[in-house]
Structures are given as C-alpha cells and as structure tokens.
Amino acid sequence: MAEKLPALAFGELTDVVRFLMEIDKLKSIQRRTKVLGTDRQENTAEHSWHFAVAVMALAPYAGDQVDIFKVLKMAVIHDIVEIDAGDVLVYDLVARQAIHSEEEAAAIRLFGMLPDAQGKEFHHLWHEYEAGESAEAQFALMIDRLMPVLMNLHNQGQSWVENGIRLEQVLSRNAFIADVYPALWDHLKNHLDKAHQSGWLK
C-alpha cells in the first residue's frame, strides 16, 4: 500500500506526513474482539482510541505519581508496531514471546520514518510501555488489558468463547490489576466467576 502512495513535498513536514499516511494501515489490523452488538471485529486503530478515552475517564483513579499525559501518549502509539507485526492474542504466550523481535523491527522502521526527535520520543514511549515497569506503564497496561475483558463481559464472552479461553488464563494474565487497582480487581473477579458459570469461559 505505502509504495503506491505519492510522496508529496511538505517542507519540514514531509516525513511527518508520510508517517501519518503509513500508519493509516493500523485501521486494517483486526483484533479478536468484536464491536459490541455487531459481527465486526474491531481494528487496532479504534481499540487504541477506546483505550485513550479510558485513560482520560480513569485518570482520577490513578495515583498522584502517574503522569496521565504520558499514559495517554502510550495509549495512542502502543500498538502501531502491529502494522508490521500483526495482532497476537494476549493469552497466546508462545506467540507473544516469538513476536518480540518483529515488533522491535517494526518500531525501528515505523518510528524511524519520523524526524529524529519525534521518532525517538515514540520509540522510548513504546519501550517504556512494553517494559511495564514505570507507574505510567503499569496504569496503561492495566487499561489495555481491561478493555477487552470489559467488552467480553458485555458481549456474552464473545472472543473468549471463539478462542476457547479458560477462566484461569484470564485470572493469571490479569492478576497484576490487583496491584494497580485492588478494588477494580475484586469486581472483575466476581464478574469473571459469573462468566465462567455462564459458560463464557471454560
């Protein structure tokens, strides 16, 4: 797709414009979760938007040490590497491990399209998010993981059922939420138990 795009001159913005047109492709990366009440899989661009709104709406529940501006920027760019590396199910641990070097190459190619300062900022933000260690990365990861769980709880466990996910998988992969926001985890566990009883989770 990109090679067919005209390379238009925009002075100092030429590289930024090419990057922005290239990342349009994220709108064509499919996730497992379907848009509520529809039979269409959501794509990674609209997921990233949903994640960003959630950051804003949940900001008052983050600790004072959390820089919400940084979390918001992480939400916006966290999955751009999927343009080259694709989306991998969060419960497929083997595939997630295997895709690491592809994602790093994708970050180098895609963020490398930007002018140096912006490219470095995007790359650093993405590394910090992936490392999951800073307060901002922890809060961002919690929300990223929370969104498909919430959508499944409101959609008869659609992507859990379609991918044969077990209750223990959801509990163990998301247990870190208990550290970030204990009260939320208590409610989630309760709803996940009910989802299991309803047969939405094995």
Next chain:
Amino acid sequence: MAEKLPALAFGELTDVVRFLMEIDKLKSIQRRTKVLGTDRQENTAEHSWHFAVAVMALAPYAGDQVDIFKVLKMAVIHDIVEIDAGDVLVYDLVARQAIHSEEEAAAIRLFGMLPDAQGKEFHHLWHEYEAGESAEAQFALMIDRLMPVLMNLHNQGQSWVENGIRLEQVLSRNAFIADVYPALWDHLKNHLDKAHQSGWLK
C-alpha cells in the same frame, strides 16, 4: 444497543464502565473518507485515533503557548457527540449549522453518564474545541481539518470526487490554516491546485 448491555457493578467505577461501553458505538459512525488503499469508509473512532497520533507528531511545530496535553485530550473526545448526532460533511455548511443543538444534547447525555468531575472536564474540553478560539482549539481544529485533506491528496481525491467538492470550498473552509501554520498552507495550496488540475476537485 445500549439498552441491551448488562449494567454491571464496578463500585465507584460503575458509571465510568457504562460510559466506556456506550461510546463503543463511535466505531460504527461512518465518515466520507475511505481507509487508504481500501474500499471501506473510515469510522469516527479510528479517525479520532489518527488525529491523536498527528497531534503527537506535529507537537514540535505548535507554538510554545500550546498545551499539547489539552490538544491530545481534545482529539480523543472531539467527535464522541457523533454517537447521537452523526457525522456531517465539513463542506455542508447548512447541515453543520442545523446539527448544533443535537450535538449539545448529545454532549449532555453522553458526558453526563460520567461521574461529575470527569463529565464536566469532557464537556468543557469539547466546548473549547468547538469554540475554536484558544490556541489549543486552533491547533486541534487545524489537524482535524488537515487529516481528510491529506488522505484525499494520497487517495486520488476519493471523498472530494464522491461528494462533488470544489477547490474554492476546500480553500475557503481551510484558509484558517494559513494563520496557524503558514508554511503548511503554502504546501497545501500547491497540492490542492494540482488536485484541481487532475480533476479530483471541481
């Protein structure tokens, strides 16, 4: 759709979760612009994401007085009202005028689902964006308007051709870009003239 969603208890987060599930509907609001290289219209959720990345990538070109955190938040929430009011073509001035009260009602209903403090913040941000007066709103509006122009310039004028748009319309509706970022406007005018010569604009 919303009335069918289960109302799940999440303690102090119950209203936030209901809001986040309600705004999933933005993924089903169609715009005129098509995703590059595809025959699919983009939806407003993925446009909002694209706009947000553009804010980050263009941040170094904003003046020092521009609070980029606020611009980013505007980008994320600016079109949520379209869930109730729908998308109206930027060149349809009569329809844009007529939809004002519907958008205000949508903002009251949708942002009103949030806890009071968050709801007020979202509503104020949206009002400031719509008023278009602050430095942040000007920068945000410029990027919001820029994105479909860039996509059309990289896609044989797809939505201009399909909606019979004239060069004068694009020039007059976007002339404010010359105030916000003069160098960008010079490049845009040049590309728009060529688009007109190519028959992409009447």
